Amino acid sequence: MANASPPGYYRTGGEGRPGSLTGSAYREVRRRVLHLELAPGARFTEKAVAGELGMSKTPVHEALALLAEDGFVEVLPRSGYRVSRVTLRSARELFDLHRALEQDAAAAVARRPAEVVAPVAREGAWVRDARPVEGPDAWLDRYTRLHLLLGELAGNRHLRRALGGTLHAHHRLLRLCVAAGGPHLRSIAGDDAPLLDALAAGDPNAARHAVHTRLTGCRERVLDALLSSDALLDVNIAGPTPGP
Template sequence: MRPTSPIRLRHSTYDAVKSLIITGQLPPGARVTEAELTERLGVSRTPIREALNRLERDGLVEGRAKSGYAIACFDARTAREAFDLRATLEVQAVLLACRHASDSHHQALRAIITERDGLADQDPRFKLREFQLGMKVHRTIAEADDNRMLARIVHDLLDRCQVYVWMDLTALDNWQAARAEHRALVEAVCARDEACATQVITAYIADPRTNVVDLMEARRDLRAMAVAGSAQ
């Protein structure tokens, strides 16, 4: 077996820790240390340290002086702001992709949908991969205009939004709707249909925004009621 290269190990470790956060296996507020993650993932401290530093820049973990890290807490206001910013940037990215995407970008987008369709009705263990492919659709569209600054900003924003997207898909079981919207988005971009693509991406972002914000506010209210009840 060929040894894993340092670069690949860094990326795979980052992806592994991020997946633990996105899927709630490391819940908001949980304290984590390099030593704990090293043991859990079976890698050395160096890639763990690099992953945590990168995740801190992504807004998914917060450094704690002399006590490691804590998983960031996500609230309705942050979700609302993130989705609103996505609506602005991704509409622009979709318009540019309709105008400038190459045949190779079209092929890449269609390949993502084909792979995702193959996972749709399989074991729930494949849900994380299906989720990643859905996010890859948006990243590929952002790269299609060859505007590196826009692509980087969209990539960073998507990293910050992944917890909310996962929440919409799993807590509210919106997998089927997401599949249909991604397929419609790819078809519109490949057809260079700006009006249709804009309509699809706007709805795709607006619906989860409403769902996630409502869910987080409901959970907040339930926690407040529980605290008030215990104080009586």
């Protein structure tokens, strides 16, 4: 069994098996994690998942190994699995990685010909619509398609894969904020209109700045929401280790 990757490390390798039982199990368990049906820190067993999915243990075993590699779950030796926990450190590190990746992707897309960039404006038309998108699932679906398109058009398959993985982890944090009583996802995530303007103008520096500004604000709103969680109020804050 593969060891769990460090918190915040997402490669989404299980998506490379479309149509297989392993891929189906991977996507379903990941969906439950991202939708908080399996809460951060929740424990479960391979046998239980296989029974719920109506599958044999082999594809479920393979799927859970991939989910562990991709950072969604942690392997607990001789006692099953645990959904990767969310900590302030992991949230902060995830945002730093997401911001760096998306800045590079946005700058790369802004340098491309106008006909290549045009699909971004079509996909992101909803950003300029003041009417609210119904429900978190619908909003996240639109948000995901828009930002995954940046990875697609950047022309770097490694960047595309890394950005896709961080987006899934980012979405779990957004859902946690809403579950904790925060505002609508759109308010937490921030406004993508400046990014769309920069891409339309073919300005890589403005595109990088727009991503930096939006994700920096989103990071602060998410961390504030996590700090307001009752589950974190009693966490011990350890001071520096005394010297000799």
